[in-house]
Structure formats: structure tokens, C-alpha cells
Amino acid sequence: MALHVDDFGCVPDGRFLEQVSIDADAAALTVSRGLLRAIDAGKNIAIPGAADLVATIAALVNHLIVENASMTIEDPTRLTGTLRNPKRPEVGLTFRSDLHVGMRITVAGAGSAGSTLVSDVVQVVDATTVILADATSAAVDDVEVILNDPDLVALSNFARRDVGDLTVDLGDRSVGDAAMRIGGRGLQSATARFSSLDLDKQVTIQGAGLLVTTIRTVASPTQATLTAPAQRAVENVQADVWKTDSRPGLELLLAALPSLRVESAEIVFGPGVYDFTRVPNLPGSMHAAIGLRDVSDLTFRGAGAGATILRLMPNQDLSKPDTHVIETVDCRNLTLRDLSVHGAYLTMGNTNEQMHGININQGSEDIVVERVRVFQSAGDGIRLLGRPEDTEDGIPANKVRRIWVEGCRLIQNKRTGVAFQRAVELVWVRNCHIEMSPPSSDACVDFEPSGSSAPTDIIIQSNVMAHDTPAIAVSISGIGGPDPTRRVKFTDNILLGGQLFSTDVDQLAIQDNMVLVPAGARAGNRIPLHIQRGGDSVLITGNLLVDENVETEAVLVVSEVNQRPVDRAIIANNLCFARSGTGIRVSSSEDVAVEGNLVVATGSCAVGIVLQSTPTSLDRVAARGNDITVEGAGSWDTGILLNARKESPAHDVSVVDNSVHGAAEGVRFHGTGFQRTPVCALNRVDAAVPSPLVGLDQLPGKAVLVGGAASRGGVAPGTGAGRFLAGLGDPNQNNVVGNLGDIYQRLDTTPGPRLFVKESDDQPGTGWSPK
Numbered sequence: 139m140a141l142h143v144d145d146f147g148c149v150p151d152g153r154f155l156e157q158v159s160i161d162a163d164a165a166a167l168t169v170s171r172g173l174l175r176a177i178d179a180g181k182n183i184a185i186p187g188a189a190d191l192v193a194t195i196a197a198l199v200n201h202l203i204v205e206n207a208s209m210t211i212e213d214p215t216r217l218t219g220t221l222r223n224p225k226r227p228e229v230g231l232t233f234r235s236d237l238h239v240g241m242r243i244t245v246a247g248a249g250s251a252g253s254t255l256v257s258d259v260v261q262v263v264d265a266t267t268v269i270l271a272d273a274t275s276a277a278v279d280d281v282e283v284i285l286n287d288p289d290l291v292a293l294s295n296f297a298r299r300d301v302g303d304l305t306v307d308l309g310d311r312s313v314g315d316a317a318m319r320i321g322g323r324g325l326q327s328a329t330a331r332f333s334s335l336d337l338d339k340q341v342t343i344q345g346a347g348l349l350v351t352t353i354r355t356v357a358s359p360t361q362a363t364l365t366a367p368a369q370r371a372v373e374n375v376q377a378d379v380w381k382t383d384s385r386p387g388l389e390l391l392l393a394a395l396p397s398l399r400v401e402s403a404e405i406v407f408g409p410g411v412y413d414f415t416r417v418p419n420l421p422g423s424m425h426a427a428i429g430l431r432d433v434s435d436l437t438f439r440g441a442g443a444g445a446t447i448l449r450l451m452p453n454q455d456l457s458k459p460d461t462h463v464i465e466t467v468d469c470r471n472l473t474l475r476d477l478s479v480h481g482a483y484l485t486m487g488n489t490n491e492q493m494h495g496i497n498i499n500q501g502s503e504d505i506v507v508e509r510v511r512v513f514q515s516a517g518d519g520i521r522l523l524g525r526p527e528d529t530e531d532g533i534p535a536n537k538v539r540r541i542w543v544e545g546c547r548l549i550q551n552k553r554t555g556v557a558f559q560r561a562v563e564l565v566w567v568r569n570c571h572i573e574m575s576p577p578s579s580d581a582c583v584d585f586e587p588s589g590s591s592a593p594t595d596i597i598i599q600s601n602v603m604a605h606d607t608p609a610i611a612v613s614i615s616g617i618g619g620p621d622p623t624r625r626v627k628f629t630d631n632i633l634l635g636g637q638l639f640s641t642d643v644d645q646l647a648i649q650d651n652m653v654l655v656p657a658g659a660r661a662g663n664r665i666p667l668h669i670q671r672g673g674d675s676v677l678i679t680g681n682l683l684v685d686e687n688v689e690t691e692a693v694l695v696v697s698e699v700n701q702r703p704v705d706r707a708i709i710a711n712n713l714c715f716a717r718s719g720t721g722i723r724v725s726s727s728e729d730v731a732v733e734g735n736l737v738v739a740t741g742s743c744a745v746g747i748v749l750q751s752t753p754t755s756l757d758r759v760a761a762r763g764n765d766i767t768v769e770g771a772g773s774w775d776t777g778i779l780l781n782a783r784k785e786s787p788a789h790d791v792s793v794v795d796n797s798v799h800g801a802a803e804g805v806r807f808h809g810t811g812f813q814r815t816p817v818c819a820l821n822r823v824d825a826a827v828p829s830p831l832v833g834l835d836q837l838p839g840k841a842v843l844v845g846g847a848a849s850r851g852g853v854a855p856g857t858g859a860g861r862f863l864a865g866l867g868d869p870n871q872n873n874v875v876g877n878l879g880d881i882y883q884r885l886d887t888t889p890g891p892r893l894f895v896k897e898s899d900d901q902p903g904t905g906w907s908p909k
Contacts, residue, residue: 139398139400139402139403139404140403140404140406141391141403141404141405141406142406142408143384143387143388143391143405143406143407143408143412144408146387146388146390146391146394147384147386147387147390148384148387148388148391148407148412149381149382149384149387149412150384150407150408150409150410150411150412150446151177151181151380151381151382151410151411152378152379152380152381152382152410152411152412152413152447152449152451153173153175153178153181153378153379153380153411154376154377154378154379154411154447154449154480155169155171155173155174155183155376155377155378155379156171156173156376157169157170157171157374157375157376158170158185158372158374158375158376158377159371159372159373159374159375160185160188160364160368160371160372161368161371162368162369162370162371163367163368163369164367164368165354165363165364165365165366165367165368166361166362166363166364167183167185167353167361167362167363167364168360168361169359169360169361169362170360170374172358172359172360173359174356174358174359174360174361174362175356175359176356178353178356178362178379179353179354179355179356179362180352180353180381181352181353181379181380181381182350182351182352182353182379182380182381182452182453183350183351183352183353183364183377183378183379184348184349184350184377184378184452184453184485185348185349185368185372185375185377186298186299186348186372186375186376186377186484186485187298187299187345187346187347187348187349187370187372187375188347188348188349188368188369188370188371188372188375189345189347189348189349189350189368189369189370190342190343190344190345190346190347190369190370191293191295191297191298191318191342191343191346191347191348192340192341192342192343192347193293193294193295193340193341193343194293194294194338194339194340194341195291195292195293195294195325195332195336195337195338195339195341196291196292196293196294196323196337196338197291197292197337198284198286198287198291198292198332198334198337199286199287199290199291199292199324200241200285200286200287201223201224201284201285201286202221202222202223202224202231202241202284202285202286203221203222203223203224203282203283203284203285204217204219204220204221204222204283204284204285205219205220205221205222206219206220206280207219207245207278207279207280207281207282207283208277208278208279208280208281209245209248209274209277209278210274210277211274211276211277214273214274215269215270215271215272215273215274216263216267216268216269216270217243217245217267217268217269217270217283218266218267219266219283220266221233221238221266221285232265232266233262233263233264233265233266233267233268234262235261235262238259238262238268238285239259239260239261239262240258240259240288241258241259241285241286241287241288242256242257242258242285242286242287242288242331242332242333243256243257243258243259243270243283243284243285243286243333244256244257244282244283244284244333244334244335245257245270245274245278245281245282245283246278246281246282246283247276247278247281248274248275248276248278248281249275250275251275252276254334254335255270255272255274255275256272256333256335257270257271257272258270258271258272258288258331259271259285284333284334286332286333286334287332288330288331288332288333289326289327289328289330289332290324290325290326290327290332291324291325291330291332291336292323292324292325293318293323293324293325293341293343294323294457294488295323295347295457295488296321296322296323296488296489297318297319297320297321297322297323297343297346298320298346298347298348298484298485299320299345299346299372299375300317300318300319300320300576301316301317301318301343301344301345301346302316302317302318303315303316303317304316304317304343304344306325306327306330306341306342306343307341307342308330308336308339308341309339311330313327313329313330314329315327315328315329316330316343318343318346319576320484320576320577321483321484321552321576321577321578321579322577322579325341325343344370345369345370345372347369348453348484348485348487349366349368349369350452350453350487351364351365351366352364352365353365353379376484377485378449378452378482378485380411380413380449380451380452381413382413383413383414383415383451384412384413384414385414385415385417385427385428388405388414388428391405392430392433395433395436401435402435402436402437402471403435403436403437404436404437404439405436405437405438405439406439406440407438407439407440407441407446407448407477408440408441408446409441409442409445409446410445410446410447411447411449411480412446412447412448412449413449413450413451413452414427414428414448414449414450414451414463415427415451415454416450416454416456416459416461417429419459424465424467425459425460425461425462425465425492425497426461426462426463426464426465426497427450427451427461427462427463427464428448428463428464428465429465429467430464430465430466430467430469430472431466431467431468431469432467432468432469433466433469433470433472434469434470434471434472435470435471436469436471436472436473437472437473437474437475438472438473438474438475438477439473439475439476439477440475440476440477440478441476441477442476442477442509443476443477443478443509443510443511443547444478444511446476446477446478447477447478447479447480448463448464448477448478448479448480449463449479449480449481449482450463450480450481450482450486450493450515451482452482452485452486452487453485453486453487454486454487455487455488456486456487456488456489456490456493456516457488457489457490458490459490460490460492460493461490461492461493462492462493462494462495462496462497462515462517462521463479463480463481463494463495463496463515464479464495464496464497465494465496465497465499466496466497466498466499466502466505467499467500467501467502468500468501468502468536469501469502469503469505470502470503470504471503471504472502472504472505472506473505473506473507473508474496474505474506474507474508474510475506475508475509475510476508476509476510477510477511478510478511478512478513479495479496479510479511479512479513479515480512480513480514480515481493481495481512481513481514481515481516481517481551481552482514483514483515483516483550483551483552483577484514484577486516489516489552490516491516491517491552491553492517493515493516493517494515494517494518494519494520494521494557495512495513495515495517495518495519495520495548495551496510496512496519496520496521497518497521497523498520498521498522498523498538498541499523499524499538500523500524500525500536500537500538500561501524501525501536501537501538502524502538502541503537503538503539503540504540505538505540505541505542506541506542506544507520507541507542507543507544507546508542508544508545508546509544509545509546510546510547511546511547511548511549512546512547512548512549512551513547513549513550513551514549514550514551514552514577515551515552516552516553517551517552517553517554518551518553518554518555518556518557518584519548519549519551519554519555519556519572520543520546520548520555520556520557521554521556521557521559522538522541522556522557522558522559522562522565522593523538523559523560523561523562524536524537524538524539524559524560524561524562524591525537525561526560526561526589526590526591527590527591535561535591536561537561537562537563537591538561538562538563539562539563539564539565540564540565541562541564541565541566542565542566542568543556543565543566543567543568543570544566544568544569544570545568545569545570546570546571547570547571547572547573548570548571548572548573548582549571549572549573550573550574550575550576550577550578551574551578552577552578552579552580553578553579553580553584554574554580554581554582554583554584555570555572555573555574555581555582555583555603556570556572556582556583556584557583557584557585557586558583558584558585558586558587558593558596559586559587559588559593560587560588560589560590560591560592560593560617561591562593562594562596563593563594563595563596564594564595565593565595565596565597566597566599567583567596567597567598567599567601568597568598568599568600568601569599569600569601570601570602571601571602571603571604572601572602572603572604573603573604573606574603574604574605574606574607574609574611574636575604575605575606575607576606576607578606578607579607579609580607580609581605581607581609581610581611581612581613581636582603582604582605582611582612582633582636583598583603583611583612583613583614584610584612584613585613585614585615585616585623586613586615587615587616587617587623588617589617590617590621591621592616592617592621592622592623592624592642593616593623593626594623594624594625595624595625595626596623596625596626596627597626597627597629598626598627598628598629598631599627599628599629599630599631600629600630600631601631601632602631602632602634603631603632603633603634603636604634604635605633605634605635605636605659605660605661606635606659606660607636607660607661608660608661608662609636610636610637610638610639610661610664611633611635611636611637611638611661612628612633612636612637612638612639613639613640614626614628614638614639614640614643614646615639615640615641615642615643616641616642616643616644616672617642618641618642618671618672618702622642622643622644622672622673622674623642623643623644624643624644624645625644625645626643626645626646626647627647627649628646628647628648628649628651629647629648629649629650629651630649630650630651631651631652632651632652632654633651633652633653633654634654634656635654635655635656635659635660635661636655636659636661636664637653637655637661637664637665637666637667637668638651638653638666638667638668639664639665639668639669639670640668640669640670640673641669641670641671641672641673642671642672642673642702643672643673643676644673644674644675645674645675645676646669646673646675646676646677647676647677647679648667648669648676648677648678648679648681649677649678649679649680649681650679650680650681651681651682652681652682652684653666653667653681653682653683653684654684654686655684655685655686655687655690656686656687657686657687657688657717658687659687661687662687662689663687663689663690663691664690665690665691665692665693665694665695666683666684666685666690666693666694667681667683667693667694667695668694668695668697669695669696669697669704669707670695670696670697670698670699670704671697671698671699671700671702672702672703672704673704673705673707674704674705674706675706675707676696676704676706676707676708677707677708678694678696678707678708678709678710678712679708679709679710679711679712680710680711680712681694681712681713682712682713683712683713683714683715684715685714685715685716685717686715686717686740687717687718688717688718688741689718689719690716690717690718690719691719691720692716692719692720692721692722692723692748693714693715693716693719693720693721693722693737694709694712694714694721694722694723695720695722695723695724695725696709696723696724696725696727696730697723697724697725697726697727698725698726698727698753698754699753701754703726703727703728703754704727704730705727705728705729705730706728706729706730707727707729707730707731708730708731708733709722709724709730709731709732709733709735710731710732710733710734710735711733711734711735712735712736713735713736713738714735714736714737714738715738715740715769716737716738716739716740716741716743717740717741717743718741718742718743718744719743719744720743720744720745720746720747720748721735721737721738721739721743721745721746721747721766722735722737722746722747722748722764723745723747723748723750724748724749724750724756724759725748725750725751725752725753725756726750726751726752726753726754726755726756726786727756727759728756728757728758728759729757729758729759730758730759730760731759731760731762732747732749732759732760732761732762732764733760733761733762733763733764734762734763734764735747735764735765736764736765736767737764737765737766737767738767738768738769738772739767739768739769739772739773739774739800740768740769740770740772741771741772742772742773743772743773743774743775744774744775744776745774745775745776745777745778745779746764746766746774746776746777746778746798746801747761747764747766747777747778747779747796748778748779748781749761749778749779749780749781749788749791749793750779750780750781750782750783750788751781751782751783751786751787751788751809751811752781752783752786753786754786755786755787755788755789756782756786756787756788756789756791757788757789757790757791758789758790759788759790759791759792760791760792760793760794761778761792761793761794761796762792762794762795762796763794763795763796764778764796764797765796765797765799766778766796766797766798766799766800766801767797767799767800768799768800772800773800773801773802774798774800774801774802775801775802775803776801776802776803776804776805776806776832777796777798777799777801777803777804777805777823777827778793778796778798778804778805778806778821779805779806779808780793780805780806780807780808780812780816781808781809782807782808782809782810782811782812782813782836783809783810783811784809784810784811785811786811787811787812787813788809788811788812788813788816789813789814790814791812791814791816791817792816792817792818792819793805793816793817793818793819793821794817794818794819794820794821795819795820795821795822796821796822797821797822797823797824798821798822798823798824798827799824799826799827800824800826801823801824801827802827802828802829803827803828803829803830803832804821804823804827804829804830804831804832805818805821805823805830805831805832806832806833807832807833807834807836807837808833808836809836810836812836812837812838813838814838815837815838815865816837818831834866834885834886835866835886837866862880862881862883863876863880863881863882863883864882864883864884864885865882865883865884865885866884866885866886867884867886867888868884868890868906869882869884869894869903869906870894870903870904870905870906872903873903873904874903874906875903876896876905876906877896877899878896878897878898878899879895879896880895880896881893881894881895881896882894882895882896882906890908891908891909893908893909894906894907894908894909895907895909
């Protein structure tokens, strides 16, 4: 059964006008694309940037406190106490020079006449003691002490456009270098020296606010007159126009569904913009404009993602309650198809971060989101959040499962394109376009599991992701410990401008993707593909990774943090272009194969492939059949580096059948932590490389390197002959086991014969004749 929402009182009389312009102190509006209509007269309009932003300073950045703080007259600039993060007071912190020197600090009662002292941290003495730039006026003990970033504070509302070099009155002082980014609440100033005394001050930010008024008259498709003039001029910005709330009509339709006695229904939206206010914040109500609870076998269908728009009505002040455009709870067999969901972020009166475009909540199963555009929600474009099992209270899990997100466009949502939280399983995200550019501030795809029941069985395939924020572009994460994310495939995607990062994921496949980080990307020097802090059974194969940043540490990294290694991993057949730093690095892992990769230096780079035992041990790790080479003026300091720290040893490591070109050194051994001699054989180091093999003195005293095309790797008489062995010391004295016909080259600097041939089988470790 098809039910048309217009028949139930929904009215698509909203508009969005692209490229509108208006002069300061003027009421004449110009719409360059000529989309105005006579019926727009009398409707409300919201124009980002055409007014000033009036807000209060609501929060400090990097806010820390000092408990049990004290200062004395005898040593008036010294402050002692215990550092704490008020958001995590249970975690003890220590003062650190690299983090806390230069921070702003306020000390209650330490100023003149008992006022608050405002100063800066100029030196860290030890874990509980710092030196301030200013002296106390009186001895104080156990007083309130607050530290913060001096250059940045958070406002109570956000900027509707980029502004900079502004003069802002802070009451007791004025600054002339204030700036804000579109969509952000951060007020930045290098000269403001913000402190806790600035909290709750009201500030005015020129041109960062929202003009809300009505359209008085429409003279033509390109010209209109507004009721109120603009404070500031804007040019070619998008404005939202609205009049009727469609929520009551849709709620009337949903209430009628049970009485229709049909197995399934299709709710049809015609072309146009439908505006929805939030459901009243009453007990038991849903946190949404369109709330779907216990609905089954239902389809929402529009006339196309560019034709039908379901929008959160602009100019609502939603700074406190969570508010999603569409939310589902305990729904089955639900389809959203061929429509757009607009969060109206830049034209909302105020927002909070829990305002998602489509929030698929607990108990939602068999949900299809197909050919849907989600635009500028204040939170995530699509968010998946189930309810995990509560064993203490005996509450069973109520998961989100079997979700298809297909052919969607997730554009400029403030926080994330697609977000996975917890108790989510069996999800496909395919053939989507995800764009994170201002006013966005976070990731294209984000796994952020909390509590328990991390996501499982997720496929992210054949998507194009355009990333232009400083945050990680794709974060695939689990919960540390016994509950990692499991069985995730990230395949055939194109990621432009950002990093793929993973932690605590078992059975992870990252295959056949293209990751491009151009020079000057907002992602900065982030590692394009980084797997760290836990993970078991990882495939990284067939990826094209291009990093054009000159400060990036590495292109592809598998590493251990906090004694959580990445074990049993295959890194194979990837093509890595490095502009600086390292190509591929494996740190503190077990059972890892780095095989068949092509690593290309396009600039002055450090190392092609690094295998290192830091911070903990390295075991059963091999680099086989890799090609380390250069393009244009590129170069490598070292082709392959094996680094073993004494306190974190390396055990079985092999470097076999690799090719090194364009390097100052071929293979280098570094450190004294090699417990067993690495196998280093059949590597082809270009004749132009000045130092093919470096650092043999770092190897154990009886080190042996095995090479030669005829080698079968045998270590007992008769298992193979014709090998070439190279090592340190006399092979007869060091009991080097060889076979008849083997050749041994001595590599240390002790005087004596350099070449030996195994001519006797009387004893496995003797019978070497010097030549």
C-alpha cells in the first residue's frame, strides 16, 4: 500500500537557495541562480554569515586542574601540587615540559589583595612542581588552580563562516587577531592569553553569525526584499527558507498504520523540501524529528535524492537535547530510499554533537538505506548504535544488525560520515560518496566502540571518500582487551586526503584500496595506513598508497603500543610512494610477512622497509621479495633496516630476495638485541649503492649470513652443498655447520684468512680449510 504524506497534511514548502548575496545594512537579496518564487514571500529565511555571532566563552581547551596546590612567599614563583584532568580525575598526571610549559594558569587567592593570580608556566621542575612567570602575593594552600591552552577557547555557539583578523572585546582587554573556522566553536587568538577568568564572558564575532528574518517581497526569480537588513555582507552562500512543520502530518500517518491492517506499506514523499521540528522533549519521547519505534515492513520513498528533502527545520535552538532527523528503535524490515536528509547545520539556531542525520538505534534489524543523501547534520551522517548485554542487571543485548547502506552520499556532516559505536553486526557500506570538508571536522568512517560488544562482521567496499579535515579519515577500532572489533573488510575504496587507522581489530582485511595524501592536506603528517595497538590476523594487500607530504613519518606502519602488538599479519603486493620518512615499518610484532611490495621514494627518504623490536620484541618476521626503488630525484638513506634493541630483542627475522636501488646503504643491522642471527640472503643490491651491507658488528658473535642460489638451507652433512656463508670469526672455532663444497667468507676485521672451503665431513662444525 502506498501512502502519500501530502494527503496527511505534510507540506513541502521549504526551500534552499544556492548562491545568495546581500550587502551590509541592506535588505535586498540576490539569488544568482534565479530560484525565487512569488510564493516565497512571507517565508522565513536564514543566511549564514550575514549577522554577527553573539556568544559566551563556554569552555577552556586542554583544561587541567592542580589539586592540593600551594605557593609560599619564600619561593614565590614555585607552585606544587598534583595534576589532574577533571574529565578523568582517576588518572594521575605529572607535569611535563613538552606539554605544560607555556600554558596559562590561574591560582585563586595568589593575586594582589587576595585576587586570582593569572600567569604562565615557564618551567617544569619535576612531576609535581612548576615555576610560574609571576610571583604570588601571599602564601596559599589547597586553592583552586586551573591550567589551559592560552590561544583557544570554546564558545557557546558556532561560526557560520570562516572569519579572521577580527577585533574582539574581552571586557578587560581587546584582541585584534581573533579567528574562527566555519562550523567550529573554537575562538582562536595568539595574543588573547585566555584563562579561566574569561569563562562566561560574552563576545561578539563579526560576520560569524546567522541572519534570521522573513522574505517581505519577491520581485523576480533573482531579487527579493527582506524584512530586516543584513549586518554583514555575504556573497554566494546557501540560505534555507521554510514555513510549515510537516511533523504533525507525518505523525498522523504513522499513527494510522496499525488500523490499516496491511502487511507492508510505502510512505511516499513528493518533490520538495519537508521541514520537521523536533518531537517535544517529553518522557518516553524519541530524540528525533522523525521517530520510528517498533515499525516493521515499511518503506520511506522520495522522488530522488536531489528532489525530495527531509530537513530539520532551521533556527531551532537544540543545544541541549539530542535531536536526530530520523531515528529508528526496534524496527524491522525498514527501507529509506531515494531522498535527502538535511540537518541544516549552518542554519540551525544552536546544536549539540548528538544530532545525527539517520540514527539507527537498538533493536533495528534488516534496515536498508539506499540512494539517500545526508547533508550537514550536526553529528554523524549515519550512526549505528545497539545495546550490549548487561550481565550485572541481566538485560540481554539488543543489537543493530543486518544493515545495508548502498549508493548513498554523505556530505559535510559535522562529525562523521558513517559512525559505528557498539553492539553492531552484519553491516555493508557500499558504493557511497563520503565527503568530509568544512564545516565537517572529523572522519569519513569512524568506529568508536565504548563499553562492551564491539562491532563485528562489517564490509566497507567500493566507496569514494574525500577527506579535508585534520582528523583521521577512517578509524576502524575495537575495545582493548578481550572484546576487539572482529571481521572487518575495507576493500576497493578510494580515500583522498586522509589516513586509515586501525586499533584492536581481529581478522581485518585492508585490500585493493587507493589512499592519496596530497601535499598540504589537512591530514598533515599522519601515516596514510597505520595499524597499531592490538590486532590479530590482518591482511594488508594490493593497496596503492601515495603520500606527498614532506613531513610524514611513514607510509604504512604496523606497530605495538602499550604491549598490545599486531600479530599474524601479511603485508603483500602493496605499492607505496613516499615523499619522506619510511616506506613500510613493522614494530614489535610476531608472525608478520612483508612480501612482494614495491616501495618508491619520490623525495629524500629515510628507509624503505624497517623491521624493529621497539618498544618490545620482534619474532618470526620476514621481508621477502620486496623492491625498494626511486622515482625522479628520490633517494633512500637505507634500503632495509633491521633494528633490535637490547631491552627488546629480535628473534627470528629474515630478509630474503629483496631488491634495493637508489639507496646509500643496502641492508643495515642496528642495535645489540639480535638473539638469533637474521637470515639475509639472495638480496639484490644495486651496484651503485655505496654500502651494500652495514652493521655486521651489531650481530651476535657467531653470526652467519646464508646466501647462494644453490643453497637448500640444510644444516647437517649431506643436506645440501654449494652454499655461500658469510659471518664473523673463524668457522672452525665458532662451530659453523657446513656441507662439503660450501664456501665461508669471514667479515670481521681480525687479521687472518678471509675465505674458507668445507673440504672435510669429519666434524659438522670443523673441516673448513682457509684459502
